[in-house]
Amino acid sequence: MDSADAILMNNDISNILDLIKISKKAYLIIKENLFWAFFYNLLMILIAIGLFEIYGISMSPMFASIAMTISSLTVVINSLRLSKMKM
Numbered sequence: 001m002d003s004a005d006a007i008l009m010n011n012d013i014s015n016i017l018d019l020i021k022i023s024k025k026a027y028l029i030i031k032e033n034l035f036w037a038f039f040y041n042l043l044m045i046l047i048a049i050g051l052f053e054i055y056g057i058s059m060s061p062m063f064a065s066i067a068m069t070i071s072s073l074t075v076v077i078n079s080l081r082l083s084k085m086k087m
Contacts, residue, residue: 026082033075040071 001007006019047057048064059067 022082022085025085029079029082033078036078037071037075040074041068044068044071
């Protein structure tokens with residue numbers, strides 16, 4: 001039990017299917033979180049250093065840091081979708 005990745009707590013083998021569904025959903029959410037965090041943070045950094053000022057898009061670094069905090073909250077909220085999964 002100490003080295004097992006998963007442990008069946010009863011004799012119902014259908015729990016393995018639930019485990020597979022949960023793991024696939026968790027992997028999908030991890031990939032989504034990585035994509036949105038990198039994309040959003042990279043975009044905010046580029047805006048904060050002034051790369052888009054020629055298009056009229058600018059932001060103070062203080063607001064960019066707040067936007068990056070919102071990005072972290074988005075990742076946490078997205079991860080909480082896993083707890084709402086029905087088996």
